Amino acid sequence: MPSDLRVENRTLADGRNRVGFSGEVDATNVARFRESLAQASSSGRVVADLSNLTYLDSAGVEVLFDVARRCALAVVAGPECVVRHLLDVVALGAVATVLDEAPA
Amino acid sequence: MAGGAPVVEHPEPHPPVLARFPSVRRNYSARMPVDLAGPAPDRSPTPSVTEAMEQVDWQQTSLGVRRDWPPLLDAMVRVLVGSKFSMWMGWGPDLTFFYNDAYRRDTLGVKHPWALGRTAHEVWEEIWDDIGPRLDHVRQGYSTWDEALLLFLERSGYREETYHTFSYSPITEAEGSVAGVLCVVTEETDRVIGERRLSTLRQLASELAQTLHEDQVFRAVATELAKNPYDLPFALVYAYDGSGVPRLACAAGAEPGDAVAPVVLDPASSRSWPVERLVGGIGSVVVDDVLERFGTAPSGIWDDPATAAVMVPLSRQGQALPAGFLVAGANPYRQLDQDSISFFELLGGQIAAGLANARAYEAERRRAEALADLDRAKTEFFSNVSHEFRTPLTLILGPAEDALSDDADPLSPAQSNRVELIRRNARRLRRLVNDMLDFARAEGGRLRAETEPTDLAELTRDVALSFGPAIERAGLTMTVDCPPLDRPVHVDRDMWDKILLNLLSNALKFTLEGEIEVVLRGGPDAAVLSVADTGVGIPPDELPRLFERFYRGQRHQARSHEGTGIGLALVHQFVQLHGGTIGATSVEGSGTTFTVTVPYGTRGTATGPVQLDSSRQSYLEEALQWMASTESAAPRSVARIGRTGGARVLVVDDNPDMRRHVTRILEPFWDVSVATDGAAALEAVRRQRPDLVLTDVMMPGLDGLGLLDALRSDPQTATLPVVFLSARAGEEAAVEGLGAGADDYLVKPFSSLELLARVRSNLELAAMRNQESAWRTALVEALDEAVVVLDASGAVVEVNQGFERILGYPRSGLPYRPPFPWFPASEEAAGTASEMEALADRILAEGRFEGIIGLRHRDGRTVHVSAVVDSVEMAGERRYIAAFRDVTADLLAAERESALAQVGIRLAEAVDVNEVLEATLSELRRIFQTSHAGVEREAPTTEELGEPGRPADAGPGAEPGPTEALAPAVDAARRRRQVVMAPAPGEPESERAMAGMAAPLDPAGGAGVVWLRFERPRPVTADERSLFAVLSGYVGQALRRAQLFDDSRTVASAMQRSILGPTDIPVNVAVRYLPAVRPLEVGGDWYDVIELPGNRLGIVVGDCVGRGLPAATVMGQLRSACRALLLQAQSPATVVASLDAFAERIPGAPCTTVFCGILDRASAELRLCSAGHIPGVLARPDGSVELLRQAGSVPLAVLDGALRSELAVRLEPGAALVLCTDGLVERRGENLDVGLERLCQVTARLRELDPDTLADQVLASLVPGGQEDDVAMVVYHQPTGSGAFRASVAAHPAELAGLRRLLEPWLLASGASPRQMTDILIATGEAVSNAMEHGYRYDHTRRVNVDGHVRGATIELVVRDRGTWRPARSPDIERGRGLQIMRGLMDDVVVRTTEGGTTVMLKAEVRGAV
Structure with missing residues (x-):
């Protein structure tokens, strides 16, 4: 049974798709993570809101990097987000925009 | 004599013999006092008593002088002396002895006159033992009487056997005192001895009269003489043997071989009887030196041995030499006087007479034997003679007849006449021989009339009519007046034939013209036959001699002068044998009448078949011959003998002429082969079986009877017709032959016609029999069924074609003996084989059977037959017939x-x-x-x-x-x-042997x-x-059906598994589901472990009623419902209560048991509610264990409005909880509590193990061999908090989340902040993922171990796997990233890879709430 992951899609004012994830992303559901981001990033721009993620493993990080390669990725992971440290460690900021809070 | 004393018989019994007297011989003359001696015995005559009395010096006696004697004494003396009767008297206390002349003469003997005046004791000292007591008795006043008492007196100078009859009586004084004893005595000696001797003679005579043989004589002599050992202390009889040596024939009083009784007398020996003294003399010889000769001699009844013996010759009348001699021992107590000698001579005479009689008898017997022998020899001679005569006769007659009847090559008239002559005379000769033999037998008394009840009238008519042709030819008329008699007459038919034929023949012979009359009448006791003719008559002086043997009358005119003169004599004999009479009356020139009277008789004596009537034919023919011989030869009554097919006849005879003769007779009609004796015949028969065997009886080597026996005992030839040709006439021979099994019997000489007729009829008979047999065989062969004949021993002797077909065993293998090859062999099926044998035995014993049995065809396959067996007695033997049908099909x-x-x-x-x-x-x-x-x-x-059935040791040599x-x-x-x-292999593709066959499983x-x-x-x-x-x-x-079943079962199992299988079981939970071993169906058990919001865990175990898909269906619905309820509810009781309502609405759901628990991880509190389910087992870390029985209640939907309560339990770190369905703990025949106890024990013991291992061990321990019911089990292990952390996860990504759930509280409890906790989680997760992926390549049977410790302020996590890390094929960016992540998130990362696995150590300083 895949780990618990909730996905929430919204369109931002500037037309970008914002995909909000809550729960955990690990090998069991990383496909879904990827899928959701892939769909949302069809326009070439996507905002991944990871504020409510409680777990993110290397597979998930890989997906982020992947998305960042193909399109403009903005990742929302505030200081209170528990996976922010991970993102810092992997230096995602180098390829994507890491935001503290979600844009409107 | 005296007054009142009663005469009393002496009370003591008188012993007949016996006095034991000392043998004293006294010389009385020597003892006599000189002065009283008187004239000595050899001097002048002894004085009379009176004179002697004068000479006695009475003074010396106790009586004193005479004048002083009492008057009584005087008186008594006077009486005594005056009496002529023998008496003595004893007077006074010492019984002074007086006697008279008579006594002196009779008894006293030489003791006179010495005895006079002595005491009685002195006088009769030798017998005092006898008379003393008697005298004492008398002195008391009694009288005695003794009759013929044996007393051994020594009155003659020797011990003498005497018998006296005497009386003692007391002489009493007037006042009654006894003064003396008077004895009156008579000597009986002569009488007694005489009687004794006479008795012996009488007895001996009587016994000898009954003896017939010499040894009987001797036995009688010994016996009888031994009865008189008084007069004959011993007696011996010697008989002269063939060489004149005397041999002891018998002995009485002595044993053969004793001194006096040598078995053979050796004349040279001195210790022998003087036989030479007998020679020449005719008288007896006294031998008085027996003791000197032999040293010892028997004493008979006496004490002393005999001293003398007399030899008496046993003379034979008319013979000089006696037969032997008697040696008679003499009584030692008697003088051997002339009387004695006469006695012995009389004995001798009797013995001699006895011997003579015996010898005469013997001689007589031998004569009689000799006569009998002679008689036998005569009979044998006659038999042989007849054989000798008859064979040549046959060989004369036969060829003669053949020559005459030969159509193919007829004789010329001249030759024909000659041969006719030969034939006629041969015939006559034959008849003559027959008659002579008959007559000889009759005369010898050996001819017997074999009578049987006969209709005499018919027989007579028959015979007379058969003679008819001759009478006709003669120009005479015959009148046959034989009305039926009112009862049968017992006659010997053959003899009657001959009687009548003889009479008719005679009548014809002597009657030239006129008639012959045969009349038969029945008288009151007898039948009367008269044959009267009008012939030449018989002169009166010849009439008496008519029936004499060989007497031939001097009759002038007759048709023939032939005749032996035996005919009438024979007739006479025959008639006499019937107990009848024959007589003749005749008037010369007028005619003769013969009258035969034969009593009716009462019982037939005939034992065998009736004699053949060939005699009639011969008489007729002979008579016909007397007619004009110008006529052509007798009409040839050659019957046309038809051929009886190409039959084969074997002729057996040792006489070559005979063989040729018979062969010639038979050849024209059949195939004839010959053999010279019985043995050769057997050979010939075996080589080529003839249709008939014609054999002589008397042959050297194997004779006719032996040949017949051999043929009959061989089943192949048992039915072969055998005809005997025998020279032995007479019924007994015929009976013997036919009795032995011959089919027919021909007596030589026989005519060719007879022979042919016999052979033909026997062949026809045999052919008919064979036809019958062939018909029967054809019938039996035509049957479809098998027919088997077994003999008494149980051997198969006959089978038909049906048998060959059904069982495959050929006829050529006959006989088949048990054990039969068509019975099942013992190695095939031991039980069946012995059953068959037992069955066979039973059939043989009972003779019947009906049933179906299994037999074995020759080619090995089993053939079932429906058989019927029956038994039948055939010729005294038991035979079994079995018929059976093949019912195998x-x-x-x-x-x-x-x-x-x-x-x-x-x-x-x-x-x-x-x-x-x-x-x-x-x-x-x-x-x-x-x-x-x-x-x-x-x-x-x-x-x-x-x-x-395949042998375990099927080695290389086993079939391919x-x-x-x-x-x-x-x-x-x-x-x-x-x-x-x-x-x-190797067989052509035909109906025959197949190795096997194959068929497609489903033609479609x-x-x-x-x-x-x-x-x-x-x-x-x-x-x-x-x-x-x-x-x-x-x-x-x-x-196909099974396949579908398998498929459906697979589907069902898959379905259930899909229903049951959560894959995201937290790491501190283990679940197990075991379907029952058999019948391998899905069950109604389930487990569920669900993550609930609020860091809670739902644990459910349930058991639906029933099995299979229906139960699984219910189970599925309940499970889903329970899940849903759990997600929403806060308390298990509520869940269960709602399930109640739910279950009511689902068919099959009521009675489901369920255990529902909600664990709050944060507070480690478990709240549970059970609906009739097995209580959970909680093992605390301290080792105690408890069953969570509370909050039990009833199963689902059972009770309307059942109150569901719940129980809250705190789970200490390290506690283990086991929930299961009843399949784990319930065992047949065992109380459930026992199983639960067992579970408790195991759980308590294993509580420290990780849940998976614990689960496996619990199963291994409780249901080691598999279980009968489904088992669903959930094991929960409460994490041990900030102590050591330990977890092991299967190498599957799905396990990661569960691991995180476990790590989280521990990390928090160890002091990590939520942010750090996540970091550590991510780092650990990476390590574990790597281990899963690279170490185990996601082999989810392998496990990754995670151990955590807190050392001081450092959290340490070790991730271990035992896998083999393959070197990465491509630069592992992920791995690099993973490592980067780990290093980034942890303070220290150490990775060590060996062949045994990889260890990743992660360390982080504890950072609190940052």
Whole structure:
């Protein structure tokens, strides 16, 4: 049974798709993570809101990097987000925009 | 004599002999006092008593002088002396002895005159023991009487045997005192001895009168003489043997061989009887020096031995030499006087007479024997003579007749006449011989009339009429006046024939013209026959001599002058043998009448078959001869003997002439072969079986009877007709021959016609018999059934074609003896073989049987037959006849019906593919009696399932696998979609032996083939073929069904597993589901472990009622409902209560038990509610264990409005909780509590293990061999908090989340902040993922271990795997990233990889709430 992951899609004012994830992303559901981001990033721009993620493993990080390669990725992971440290460690900021809070 | 004293018989019994007197011989003359001696015995005559009395000096006696004697004494003396009767008297206390002359003369003897005046004691000292007591008795006043008392007196100078009759009486004074004793005595000696001797003579005479043989004589002599040992102390009889030596023939009083009784007298020896003294003299010889001769001698009854003996010769009348002599020992107590000698001579005379009689008798007997021998010799002579005569006669008669009747080569008239002459005379000679023999026998008294009740009138008429032709020819008339008699007459027919024929013949001979009259009348006691003629008559002086033997009358005119003169004599004999009379009256010139009277008789004496009537023929012919001889030869009554086919006749005779003769007779009609004796005949018969054997009886070596015996005892020739040719006439010979088994009997001499007729009739008879037999054989052969004949010993002696066909054993193998080859062999089926033997024994004993039995065909297959056996007595022997029908096909058909039915049943029961195949193959094996059968599915590999009966040690030499011999058949079956036979290698493809067969499993489709191989190549019937086809069709269908079943079961199992299987079980939880071993169905048990919001865990275990899909369906619905309820509810009680309502609405759901628990991880509190379920087991870390029984209640939907309560339990770190369904703890026959206790024990013991291991061990411990019911189990292990952390996860990504759940509280409890906790989680997660991926490549049977420690302020986590990390094929960016992540998130990362696995150590300083 895949780990618990909730996905929430919204369109931002500037037309970008914002995909909000809550729960955990690990090998069991990383496909879904990827899928959701892939769909949302069809326009070439996507905002991944990871504020409510409680777990993110290397597979998930890989997906982020992947998305960042193909399109403009903005990742929302505030200081209170528990996976922010991970993102810092992997230096995602180098390829994507890491935001503290979600844009409107 | 005196007054009042009663006469009393002496009370003591008188011993007949015996006085034991000392043998005293006194010389009385020597003892006599000189002065009283008186004239000595050899001097002048002794004085009289009176004179002697004067001479006695009475003064010396106790009586004193005479004048002083008392008057009584005087008186007594006077009386005494004056009496002429012998008396003595004893007076006074010492019984002074007085006697008279008579006494002196009779008794006293030489003791006179010495005795006078002595005391009685002195006088009779030698007998004082006897008379003393008597005298004492008398002195008391009694009288005594003794009669013929034996007293040994010594009155004659020697001890003498005497007998006296005497009386003692007391002489009493007036006042009654006894003054003396008077004795009156008579001597009886002569009488007694005389009587004794006479008695001996009488007895001996009497006994001898009854003896016949010498040894009887001697025995009688010894016996009788031994009875008188008084007069004959011993007696011996010597008889002279053939050489004149005297031998002891008998002895009395002595044993042969004793001194006096030597067995043989040796004349040279002195210790022998003086035989020489007998020679010449005719008188007896006294031998008085017996003791000197022999030293000892018997004493008979006496004490002293005999001293003398007398030899008496036993003379023979008319012979000089006596037969022997008697030696008679003399009584030692008597003088050997003339009386004695006479006695012995009389004895001798009697003995001699006895011997003479015996010898005479002996001689007589021998004479009689000699006569008998002579008689026998005569009879034998006659038999031999007859044989000798008859054979040449046959050989004269036969050829003569043949010559005369030979149509092919007839004789010229001249020769014919000559030969006719020969024939006629040969005939006559034959008759003469017969008559002579008859007559001789009659005279010897050996002829007996064999009478039987006869209608004499008919017989007489018959005979007379047979003579008719001759009488006609003679120009005479015959009147036969024989009205039937009122009762049968017992006559010997043959004799009657001869009587009548003789009379008629005579009548004819002597009657030239006129008539012959035969009259038969029945008188009151006898039948009277008269034959009267008007012939020349018989002169009166010849009449008396008419019936004399050989007397021939001087009659002038007769047709023939032939005749031996025996005829009438024979007639006379015959008539006499009947007890009748014959007489003749005649008037010369007028005629003669013979009258025969024969009594009716009462009982026939005939024992055998009636004699043949050939005599009539010969008489007739002879008579006919007397007619004009100008006529041509007698009409040839050659019967036309038809041929009896090409029959073969074997002629056996030791006489070559005879053989040739018979052969010539028979040759024209049949194939004739010859043999010279019985042995040669047997050979010939064995070589080529003739149709008839004609054999002589008397032959050297194996004679006719022996040949017959041999033929009859061989079943091949037992029915061969045998005809005897014998010279032995007479019924007894015929009887013997026919009794021995001969079919017919011909007496020599026989005519050719007779022979031919006999042979023909016997051949015809045999042919008819054979025809019968052939008909019977054809009938039996035509039967479809087998017919078997067994003899008394149980051996098969006859079979028909049906037998050969049904069992395959040929007739040529007869006889078949038990044990029969068609009985089942013992090695095949021991039980059956011995059953068959027992059955066979029973059949032989009871003689009947009806039933079905299994036999074995020659080619080995079983043949079932329906048999009927019966027994019959044939010729005294028991024979068994069995008939049986082959019912194998019927039986097998019935078997197959049932086999099919059985297969059908078994297949219907078979559930899965394996069962179907197993059932099918075992049935096939059973039906076709082979152990090799298998099924080939699509793939080339054959499934040859279990071959029972195949030897365990089937080594390299074992038969090749089925595929080799049958492969082509299997292929063909698959291709052609039909049953294919596999011929045995080397056999042409015919109906014969098949190695096996194959059939497609399902003609419609599918590529499977079922094959079977026979134990031994054998033919396959059409029935078997079709059966196999049917069975294989069954199998195909069954396989398909089974396949479907298997599939559906797989589906059901898969479904249930899909229902049951959560994959995201937290790491501190283990779940197990074990379906029951059999019947391998899905069950109604379930478990559930759900993550609930709020860091809670739902744990459920449930058990629905029933099994299979219905239960699984219910279970699924309940499970889902429970899940849903759990997600929403806060308390398990609420969940269960809602489930109650839910369960009510689902069919089959009520009575489901369920255990529902909600664990709050944060507070480690478990709240639970049970609906009738097995209580959970909680093992605390301290080792205590408890059953969570509370909050039990009832199963679902059982009780309306059941109150559901719940229990809250705190789970200490390290506690273990086990929930299960009853399959784990319930065992048949065991109290549930026992199982629960067991579970408690195990759980407590294993509580520290990780849940998976704990779960496995619990199962291994409680249901080691599998369980009967489904088992669902959940094991929960409460994490141990900030102590050590320990977890092991299966190498599956799904496990990661569970691991995180476990780590989280521990990390928090260890002091990490939520942010750090996440970091550590991510780092650990990476390590674990790597281990899963690279170490185990996601082999979820492998486990990754995670251990955590807090050392001081450092959290340390170790991730271990035992996998082999493959070097990365491509630069592992992920791995690099993973490592980067780990290093980034942890303070220290150490990775160590060995061949045994990889260890990743992660360390982080504890950072609190940052």
